[in-house]
Amino acid sequence: MNSTMSLRVFAIIIAVAALATLPLWMGGIYYINVASQILLYAVFALGLNVLVGYAGLTSLGHAGLFGVAAYATGYMLQLGYGHTESILVALLVGVASMAVYAVLSLRSTGIGFIMITLALGEILWGLAYRWISLTGGDNGINVPKRPAPFGYSLSNATNFYFTTLIVFLLVVVVMAIFVRSPLGAALRGTRDQPRRMNALGYHVWAIRFYACLFSGLLTAVSGILFVYYTQFISPQTLALTSSAEVLLMVIAGGPGTLLGPIVGAGLVVIVKTVVSGFIERWNFLLGAIFVAIVILMPDGLVPGTTRLWRLATRKRAPVAAKTEGAP
Amino acid sequence: MSALAVKDLSKAFGGLKVTRGVSLDIAPGERRLIIGPNGAGKTTLFNLITGELTPDSGSIHLFGQDITKTPSRQRPHLGMARTYQIITLFARDTIIHNVLLALLGLSTARWNPITDIKHQGHLVEHGRAALERVGLAAIAERPLSQTSYGERRRVEIAMALAQNPKVLLLDEPFAGLSIDERRDVHKCLMAIPRDVTIVMIEHNMDVALEFAERITLLHFGEVIVEGTRAEVVDNPRTREVYLGH
Amino acid sequence: MNFWLVLTVNSVTFGGLLFLLSAGFSLIFGLMRIPNLTHGSLFMLGAYVGATFVVGLLGFKLNFWLAAILATLAVAALGALAERLLLRRLPGDQLAQVLVTLGLSFMAADFCLMMWGGDPLNVATPDGLGGFVRFGTIAFPMYRLAIIVIAALVAIALWLLLDRTRLGAMIRAGVDDPDMARVVGIRVSQLFTIVFALGAGLAAFAGIIGGPILSVYPGLDQDMLPLALVVVILGGSGSLLGSFVGSIIVGFIYNFGQALLPELAYFVLFMPMLLVLLLRPQGLFGRHVP
Numbered sequence: 001m002n003s004t005m006s007l008r009v010f011a012i013i014i015a016v017a018a019l020a021t022l023p024l025w026m027g028g029i030y031y032i033n034v035a036s037q038i039l040l041y042a043v044f045a046l047g048l049n050v051l052v053g054y055a056g057l058t059s060l061g062h063a064g065l066f067g068v069a070a071y072a073t074g075y076m077l078q079l080g081y082g083h084t085e086s087i088l089v090a091l092l093v094g095v096a097s098m099a100v101y102a103v104l105s106l107r108s109t110g111i112g113f114i115m116i117t118l119a120l121g122e123i124l125w126g127l128a129y130r131w132i133s134l135t136g137g138d139n140g141i142n143v144p145k146r147p148a149p150f151g152y153s154l155s156n157a158t159n160f161y162f163t164t165l166i167v168f169l170l171v172v173v174v175m176a177i178f179v180r181s182p183l184g185a186a187l188r189g190t191r192d193q194p195r196r197m198n199a200l201g202y203h204v205w206a207i208r209f210y211a212c213l214f215s216g217l218l219t220a221v222s223g224i225l226f227v228y229y230t231q232f233i234s235p236q237t238l239a240l241t242s243s244a245e246v247l248l249m250v251i252a253g254g255p256g257t258l259l260g261p262i263v264g265a266g267l268v269v270i271v272k273t274v275v276s277g278f279i280e281r282w283n284f285l286l287g288a289i290f291v292a293i294v295i296l297m298p299d300g301l302v303p304g305t306t307r308l309w310r311l312a313t314r315k316r317a318p319v320a321a322k323t324e325g326a327p
Numbered sequence: 328m329s330a331l332a333v334k335d336l337s338k339a340f341g342g343l344k345v346t347r348g349v350s351l352d353i354a355p356g357e358r359r360l361i362i363g364p365n366g367a368g369k370t371t372l373f374n375l376i377t378g379e380l381t382p383d384s385g386s387i388h389l390f391g392q393d394i395t396k397t398p399s400r401q402r403p404h405l406g407m408a409r410t411y412q413i414i415t416l417f418a419r420d421t422i423i424h425n426v427l428l429a430l431l432g433l434s435t436a437r438w439n440p441i442t443d444i445k446h447q448g449h450l451v452e453h454g455r456a457a458l459e460r461v462g463l464a465a466i467a468e469r470p471l472s473q474t475s476y477g478e479r480r481r482v483e484i485a486m487a488l489a490q491n492p493k494v495l496l497l498d499e500p501f502a503g504l505s506i507d508e509r510r511d512v513h514k515c516l517m518a519i520p521r522d523v524t525i526v527m528i529e530h531n532m533d534v535a536l537e538f539a540e541r542i543t544l545l546h547f548g549e550v551i552v553e554g555t556r557a558e559v560v561d562n563p564r565t566r567e568v569y570l571g572h
Numbered sequence: 573m574n575f576w577l578v579l580t581v582n583s584v585t586f587g588g589l590l591f592l593l594s595a596g597f598s599l600i601f602g603l604m605r606i607p608n609l610t611h612g613s614l615f616m617l618g619a620y621v622g623a624t625f626v627v628g629l630l631g632f633k634l635n636f637w638l639a640a641i642l643a644t645l646a647v648a649a650l651g652a653l654a655e656r657l658l659l660r661r662l663p664g665d666q667l668a669q670v671l672v673t674l675g676l677s678f679m680a681a682d683f684c685l686m687m688w689g690g691d692p693l694n695v696a697t698p699d700g701l702g703g704f705v706r707f708g709t710i711a712f713p714m715y716r717l718a719i720i721v722i723a724a725l726v727a728i729a730l731w732l733l734l735d736r737t738r739l740g741a742m743i744r745a746g747v748d749d750p751d752m753a754r755v756v757g758i759r760v761s762q763l764f765t766i767v768f769a770l771g772a773g774l775a776a777f778a779g780i781i782g783g784p785i786l787s788v789y790p791g792l793d794q795d796m797l798p799l800a801l802v803v804v805i806l807g808g809s810g811s812l813l814g815s816f817v818g819s820i821i822v823g824f825i826y827n828f829g830q831a832l833l834p835e836l837a838y839f840v841l842f843m844p845m846l847l848v849l850l851l852r853p854q855g856l857f858g859r860h861v862p
Contacts, residue, residue, distance in 0.1 A: 058667060104846065107853075108853065110666070110667065111605065111607065112849075114607070114667075115607060115801070115805065116846070116850075118801070119802075119805075119842050122798050122838065122842050123838065123839055126837065126841065126842060127838065130835050130836065130839075131835050131836065133835065177441055177443075180443045180445070181439055181440045181441055181443065181444060182434075182439045182440075182442070182444050182447065183440040184440065185427070185428060188419075189417060192418065192419060193416070193417055195379070195415065196416075196417075197428075198379070199379065199399065199400075199409060200428060200429050200432035200433075200486070201400055201402075201404050201433050201490075202400060202432050204400070239794065240797075241678075241794065244674050244678070251671060281682055281686060283678055283679075283681065283685075284679050286678055287676065287682065289675075290671065290672075291658065291672050291675035291676060291679070294662070294668050294671045294672050295658065298665075298668060
C-alpha cells in the first residue's frame with residue numbers, strides 16, 4: 001500500500017514537472033498550442049465527468065453550455081466591457097444555463113436525461129445559428145485580443161499555455177478534493193443506489209443539482225479558455241458533434257476517474273490535430289475508437305489499462321480474500 | 328404514546344389493492360414480527376411506513392408526530408431506519424464506506440465538499456462502533472465485492488444501527504442465510520438495546536418466533552391476526568393461511 | 573393567400589418525408605428503448621447511394637425508382653449488420669448502445685465525406701414528375717405532391733404490416749413489453765434485427781426520395797437526426813400514429829418557423845419537444861416513458 005502511494009506521488013511530481021517545462025522541450029509553437037488545447041478540453045471533460053462519471057447522468061448537451069460561456073465572453077467584449085467583467089458574466093451565464101438544464105433534465109435519469117440535455121443543447125445551437133442579431137450567425141463572434149493580467153500578455157502561445165496549465169491544475173486539485181469529500185461520496189452514492197440514498201436521509205435531487213452546478217462551472221471555465229484560445233466562436237462549437245466529442249473524451253478515458261477525462265482529452269485532441277496531419281479520415285478513426293472502447297473496454301482506457309496491468313503483474317489479491325472471507 | 332402508530336393504511340396499484348386498511352400500534356421498545364405468505368403486502372407496508380410509497384389513505388405517526396406527509400428522505404432524521412430484503416449496498420466501496428454513507432445521511436457534514444471523508448474523525452469512530460456491533464470491525468476496510476452474502480446482510484444491519492434509530496424496520500434479515508450466519512445475525516439483533524423499537528418481517532419462523540414479542544399476520548394486504556406469540560401461533564386462522572402448508 | 577397555401581403544401585411534403593424518416597426511428601425506440609443516433613446518417617447514406625445510382629455508376633444510369641429501391645435494400649442490410657455485429661453485443665445496456673450508435677454516426681459522416689466529397693449533390697427530379705399541377709392560379713410542383721402520396725402509401729403499408737401480419741403482432745408485443753414477449757416465445761433478438769433493418773431501409777428511402785428537394789450534402793445527417801428526434805418525442809415512441817401526427821406537426825412548425833421567425837426557427841422547433849418531455853414524457857400517443 002505504502003509503496004504504491006509513494007509511486008503515485010512520484011508519478012504526479014513527474015507529470016507536473018513535465019507539464020511545467022513543456023514549452024522548453026516541446027519544440028515549436030504548434031505543439032505548445034496543441035498542449036493548451038488538450039488542457040482546456042481536459043477541463044471541459046472533467047466538468048462533464050462530474051455528471052457522467054460521478055452522478056451517473058449522461059449529458060449530450062454540454063457543448064451548448066460550453067458555447068454559451070464562450071459566446072457570453074465574446075459578446076461582452078464586443079459590447080466594450082473589459083476582460084474581468086466579461087469573464088465573470090460568462091461564468092455566471094454558464095452556471096445559470098446549467099441551472100436551467102438541471103431543473104428541466106433532473107426529472108429523469110438514463111436515456112431520458114440524455115434526450116432532454118440533447119434537446120437543450122440543440123436549442124442553444126439553434127439560437128446561436130439563427131439569432132443572427134445577437135450571435136452573428138455563421139459568421140460567429142471574433143475576440144480581437146487576449147487579456148494581459150498583471151501585464152502578463154496571453155497573446156503569445158507559451159504564456160497562454162502556462163495560464164491554461166494553472167487553471168487546469170487548479171481544477172484537478174479541486175476535483176481531487178471534491179471526489180474524496182463527503183459530498184463527493186454522497187454524489188457517487190446517488191449514482192449507485194439513489195433509492196437507498198433517499199432512505200438514508202439524503203436529498204438526492206439537491207445533490208444532483210449541486211453536481212450539475214459544479215459541472216456547469218467547470219464547463220464555463222473551459223468555454224472561456226476556448227474562446228480566448230481560438231479568439232473566435234461560431235455555432236459549430238455548440239453542435240451535437242461537439243457534445244459527442246467531449247462525451248467521447250470522458251467515456252474513452254474512464255468515467256468516474258480523475259485521470260480518465262484528461263487522458264481522453266489528450267487522445268481526442270491528438271487524433272483531431274496531430275494525427276489528422278497524416279490521416280485524413282480522423283473523424284472516422286474517432287468514431288471507430290468510440291465504438292471499440294464502448295464494446296471492448298466499457299469502463300474506459302484508464303481503468304481498463306489498470307486492470308490489465310494488475311493482471312499482468314499478478315496482484316490478484318481480490319480472489320484470495322474472497323475465500324478467506326467466507327464463514 | 329406508541330412508538331409507531333399506523334392507522335387504516337391503504338394502497339392500490341392500478342386495481343390491485345396491496346394494503347387494505349392496515350392498522351398497527353407498536354409500543355416503545357417492542358419487538359414486533361410481521362408475518363404472512365408471499366404477496367401478503369409486507370414489504371409494501373414497510374415502503375409505506377418509510378415513505379418510499381405514498382399511501383392512498385390512512386396515517387402514520389412516529390412517537391405521536393404525524394409523518395404521513397413527511398418526505399421519505401426526512402424520516403431517517405426523525406429516527407426511522409430500515410434494511411432491505413434485497414441487499415441494497417454500495418457494491419464498489421468498502422464496508423466502512425457503506426456505513427459512513429449511512430452516518431453521513433444524518434449529519435450536516437454530507438454537504439461538505441472539501442474535507443476528506445476519511446478525516447471525519449467522529450464519523451469514522453461511530454462507523455467502526457456500528458461494525459463492532461455486527462462483528463465486522465475486523466474487515467471494515469474490505470471492498471464489498473469481496474464479502475460473503477452473510478457479511479453483506481450484517482452490513483445492511485450495521486448501516487441501520489449506525490443511524491441510531493428509535494424505530495428499526497428489518498425486512499427479512501435472515502433471508503438466504505446459512506444456519507451459522509443466521510446465528511450471527513440473531514446474536515447482533517439480540518444485542519440491540521431496548522430503547523430501539525424493532526419491527527421485523529421474516530419468513531424464517533424458528534429464529535423469528537424466538538425474537539418477537541407480538542406478531543401481526545398479514546394476508547392479502549389485511550391484518551388477519553394479531554397478538555402475543557402464543558396467541559398467534561395457536562389461532563386457527565394462522566394455521567389456515569400460513570402455518571398450514 | 574398564395575404564400576400561405578404554398579407554405580402549407582411545403583409543410584405537408586416535408587411532414588411526409590419526416591414520417592418516412594421517423595417511423596423506423598420510432599419503432600426502434602419503441603422496441604429497443606434507445607434513440608438510434610445513426611438515423612440521420614442512414615438517411616444521408618440512402619440519399620448518397622441513391623444519387624450515385626441515378627447519376628450513373630460504371631456507365632450505368634439507373635431509373636430513379638430502381639435506384640431508390642436498391643439504395644433502400646443496401647442500407648437496410650447495413651442496418652441489420654450493425655445491429656447483429658455491434659448492438660447485439662451489449663444486450664440490455666441501453667446507454668452503451670446509444671454510445672455505439674453515436675460512434676457509428678461519426679464514422680458514417682466521415683465515410684460519406686470520403687466517398688462523395690464536400691460539394692452538394694443535386695438529384696434530378698424523376699422523369700414525368702418535373703412539372704407543375706395547376707389549381708386555378710396556383711401551380712404546385714408535381715414532385716412535392718408525389719412525395720405526399722408516397723408517404724401516405726408507405727404509412728398504409730406500415731399500418732397493414734403492424735396491424736395485420738404475424739410479424740407486426742410480434743413487433744407490437746415487443747414494444748408493449750419485451751420481457752413478456754420473450755416469455756411467450758417471441759425471439760425478441762431476431763425482432764431487433766428485423767426492426768433495425770426496416771428502420772434503416774425507411775430512413776434511406778426517405779433520403780433518396782428527399783434528394784430532389786433537399787439535395788445531398790455533408791451535414792445532412794446532423795440536420796435530419798434532431799428532426800426525427802423531435803417527431804418521435806412529440807408523437808411518442810413505438811407508435812405509428814404518433815410518428816405520423818408528429819411528422820405533420822414538425823413539418824408545419826419547421827416551414828412556418830423558417831418563414832415567419834427565421835431568427836428563432838430552431839427555438840420554435842425544439843420548444844414543443846421540450847414541453848412534451850416535461851409535461852407528457854411518453855409523447856402524445858406513446859405508451860411508455862423513455
